[in-house]
Amino acid sequence: MNIHYERTNELQKKLKEEKIEGIIFSTPKEVFFLTGFHQDRTFLLVTQKEVFAFIPKMFFEHFSEKCSWAKISIYENPYDCISQKISNLKLTKVVFDSSTVLYDEAKKYIDMKFEAISGFLKEFRMTKKKEELENLKKSCQIAAQSYKLIKNKIKKGIKEIEIARELEYIMKKMGASERSFETIVAFGPNSALPHHETSERKLKNNEVVLIDFGCIYKRYCSDMTRTFFYGKPTDEFKKVYKIVEEAQKKGISTIKEGVLSNEIDKICREIISINGYGQYFTHGTGHGVGLEIHEEPWINPKTSTKLKEGMTITIEPGIYLYGKFGVRIEDTVYVRKNSHEVLTLI
Amino acid sequence: MNIHYERTNELQKKLKEEKIEGIIFSTPKEVFFLTGFHQDRTFLLVTQKEVFAFIPKMFFEHFSEKCSWAKISIYENPYDCISQKISNLKLTKVVFDSSTVLYDEAKKYIDMKFEAISGFLKEFRMTKKKEELENLKKSCQIAAQSYKLIKNKIKKGIKEIEIARELEYIMKKMGASERSFETIVAFGPNSALPHHETSERKLKNNEVVLIDFGCIYKRYCSDMTRTFFYGKPTDEFKKVYKIVEEAQKKGISTIKEGVLSNEIDKICREIISINGYGQYFTHGTGHGVGLEIHEEPWINPKTSTKLKEGMTITIEPGIYLYGKFGVRIEDTVYVRKNSHEVLTLI
Numbered sequence: 001m002n003i004h005y006e007r008t009n010e011l012q013k014k015l016k017e018e019k020i021e022g023i024i025f026s027t028p029k030e031v032f033f034l035t036g037f038h039q040d041r042t043f044l045l046v047t048q049k050e051v052f053a054f055i056p057k058m059f060f061e062h063f064s065e066k067c068s069w070a071k072i073s074i075y076e077n078p079y080d081c082i083s084q085k086i087s088n089l090k091l092t093k094v095v096f097d098s099s100t101v102l103y104d105e106a107k108k109y110i111d112m113k114f115e116a117i118s119g120f121l122k123e124f125r126m127t128k129k130k131e132e133l134e135n136l137k138k139s140c141q142i143a144a145q146s147y148k149l150i151k152n153k154i155k156k157g158i159k160e161i162e163i164a165r166e167l168e169y170i171m172k173k174m175g176a177s178e179r180s181f182e183t184i185v186a187f188g189p190n191s192a193l194p195h196h197e198t199s200e201r202k203l204k205n206n207e208v209v210l211i212d213f214g215c216i217y218k219r220y221c222s223d224m225t226r227t228f229f230y231g232k233p234t235d236e237f238k239k240v241y242k243i244v245e246e247a248q249k250k251g252i253s254t255i256k257e258g259v260l261s262n263e264i265d266k267i268c269r270e271i272i273s274i275n276g277y278g279q280y281f282t283h284g285t286g287h288g289v290g291l292e293i294h295e296e297p298w299i300n301p302k303t304s305t306k307l308k309e310g311m312t313i314t315i316e317p318g319i320y321l322y323g324k325f326g327v328r329i330e331d332t333v334y335v336r337k338n339s340h341e342v343l344t345l346i
Numbered sequence: 347m348n349i350h351y352e353r354t355n356e357l358q359k360k361l362k363e364e365k366i367e368g369i370i371f372s373t374p375k376e377v378f379f380l381t382g383f384h385q386d387r388t389f390l391l392v393t394q395k396e397v398f399a400f401i402p403k404m405f406f407e408h409f410s411e412k413c414s415w416a417k418i419s420i421y422e423n424p425y426d427c428i429s430q431k432i433s434n435l436k437l438t439k440v441v442f443d444s445s446t447v448l449y450d451e452a453k454k455y456i457d458m459k460f461e462a463i464s465g466f467l468k469e470f471r472m473t474k475k476k477e478e479l480e481n482l483k484k485s486c487q488i489a490a491q492s493y494k495l496i497k498n499k500i501k502k503g504i505k506e507i508e509i510a511r512e513l514e515y516i517m518k519k520m521g522a523s524e525r526s527f528e529t530i531v532a533f534g535p536n537s538a539l540p541h542h543e544t545s546e547r548k549l550k551n552n553e554v555v556l557i558d559f560g561c562i563y564k565r566y567c568s569d570m571t572r573t574f575f576y577g578k579p580t581d582e583f584k585k586v587y588k589i590v591e592e593a594q595k596k597g598i599s600t601i602k603e604g605v606l607s608n609e610i611d612k613i614c615r616e617i618i619s620i621n622g623y624g625q626y627f628t629h630g631t632g633h634g635v636g637l638e639i640h641e642e643p644w645i646n647p648k649t650s651t652k653l654k655e656g657m658t659i660t661i662e663p664g665i666y667l668y669g670k671f672g673v674r675i676e677d678t679v680y681v682r683k684n685s686h687e688v689l690t691l692i
Contacts, residue, residue, distance in 0.1 A: 039541055056629065058629045061538075101448065103445075104444045106449035116449060165518045165519065178528070182523070194404045195385055195405065195408060196408070
């Protein structure tokens with residue numbers, strides 16, 4: 001069965017349970033999740049029994065190929081077209097997702113008497129099915145294998161931007177459609193900026209190299225970070241690296257269904273704190289990965305999501321010594337019932 | 347003077363004119379436009395005289411380097427932090443931009459008594475200043491020159507995806523940070539899908555090749571499309587190509603300050619229509635290009651924006667014969683007082 005059709009059926013089941021007659025979607029990722037068609041300006045109305053798509057004329061053939069089960073309307077003005085459909089169907093309880101809809105767009109729905117509901121698709125997006133896991137795995141494998149290849153090219157005098165470009169090119173050659181976010185390559189003190197912008201800076205001898213990267217395969221993202229010392233590592237680097245490594249390993253080792261996301265964060269954070277670097281771990285421990293590079297669940301001190309099989313998350317503790325160097329180690333991990341699977345193993 | 351600081355000053359002038367005490371921004375592109383710092387989770391409150399930034403701790407050093415004129419608050423919860431600041435400053439009329447803020451986020455602002463205003467930054471974003479034009483020019487030149495190089499590699503048996511990958515690699519080698527959207531490479535009947543997804547399909551002899559692509563240089567996008575016949579062009583292709591070419595040239599020739607955007611669309615559309623292909627030109631004639639690949643002004647039958655010097659738009663008429671082939675020709679064009687400048691010339 002087509003996975004998008006399957007997802008639509010699950011959603012329709014939930015609509016029935018919650019006594020909602022219809023829900024509207026308009027972001028490319030939501031529409032893709034439910035149809036396999038990925039474009040903006042495409043609106044989807046899912047009712048308990050049917051699916052209606054509202055598209056510009058130019059998408060007609062393409063959309064039809066991807067999603068045979070939707071009834072298509074070509075719109076001039078999408079909101080007029082949706083409103084007409086709602087009225088024809090005599091629907092009275094229709095909702096929009098307030099976590100993905102812009103306020104201006106929301107006002108149009110509110111004018112149509114739609115109600116706001118937040119994150120309706122989230123539970124479906126968070127737990128990945130077999131086909132999604134396959135894409136995530138492949139995405140992670142491409143990233144990990146590309147890293148192995150690029151590592152050999154890292155030499156004194158090479159620019160951060162050159163490493164990023166070559167790495168991205170290798171990932172595409174291996175089947176990725178694109179990078180999943182702006183590749184971070186940070187040399188020396190640049191590695192102490194968690195969101196450093198990859199620059200023209202050249203690598204010198206005896207410097208830290210931090211690479212945070214990932215790719216997209218069949219729309220699914222991977223995310224990983226590696227840090228190493230180019231040259232003879234200083235004692236401080238070795239010490240800091242060991243702490244981050246221990247925190248990351250410990251964090252990953254606890255992953256299985258039922259564990260709370262903030263518990264994992266706590267485990268990583270405690271190891272860094274008891275070693276005296278707590279204040280230098282300035283971000284959350286991780287995040288969900290899927291159609292988006294950052295999505296739920298969030299792995300941080302404030303969020304207590306109970307992990308479920310199928311969730312795919314990053315574990316990425318770090319220590320950042322401004323002006324000196326930073327260390328971050330990150331892997332993408334699939335949650336299983338009684339264990340987990342690291343997808344970005346090199 | 348720093349261009350982001352200059353933009354902030356212009357915005358503050360408008361705030362005074364409109365008697366607005368403060369405005370909040372949170373999308374990376376808006377924040378970048380006003381600070382030079384490009385990240386999510388960064389909130390900016392611009393008052394008539396000051397700028398306040400609300401950022402996670404891990405952005406502190408990086409943000410400070412980029413934007414020295416903002417007063418920085420580190421937040422745990424951004425909305426609590428913003429609310430506190432508003433209260434300290436005793437501001438009573440603060441607005442948020444309903445065209446860029448999600449409904450869930452908007453509700454937080456509404457709770458703080460902020461008012462919705464739509465597209466407040468638009469007029470500034472639409473007309474590009476000298477430094478922005480330089481980036482746009484470079485972005486377009488990289489795209490155009492890369493096309494020249496890739497064209498030589500287009501041969502029977504090559505896959506669409508290979509052309510896309512190599513083209514993107516060349517653009518990055520020439521200084522682009524990334525592609526500005528998913529490169530479309532469409533062979534044969536695929537060219538008849540305006541938003542074809544680049545595939546594994548191999549090029550055969552005597553087929554249409556359509557390439558729609560662009561890159562990003564210092565955050566500014568380029569956008570262009572070229573179509574040609576690989577082999578001996580059919581009479582139908584030659585005929586259709588000539589019509590699209592004429593429409594595109596005529597459309598571009600009319601561009602200068604004061605012209606209405608729908609007039610340009612009409613000129614292109616009429617040439618295609620009088621030649622009998624009106625129904626096969628299934629999209630608008632163009633769009634603005636800048637920090638976003640698609641932004642205002644829109645060049646279509648329904649939008650009558652008066653062009654102003656500094657606007658940068660695409661002109662991209664097309665004819666799509668489903669099952670057979672499509673032709674689209676697109677350039678990015680800078681609007682001048684009495685004329686225009688095509689930035690994507692090869």
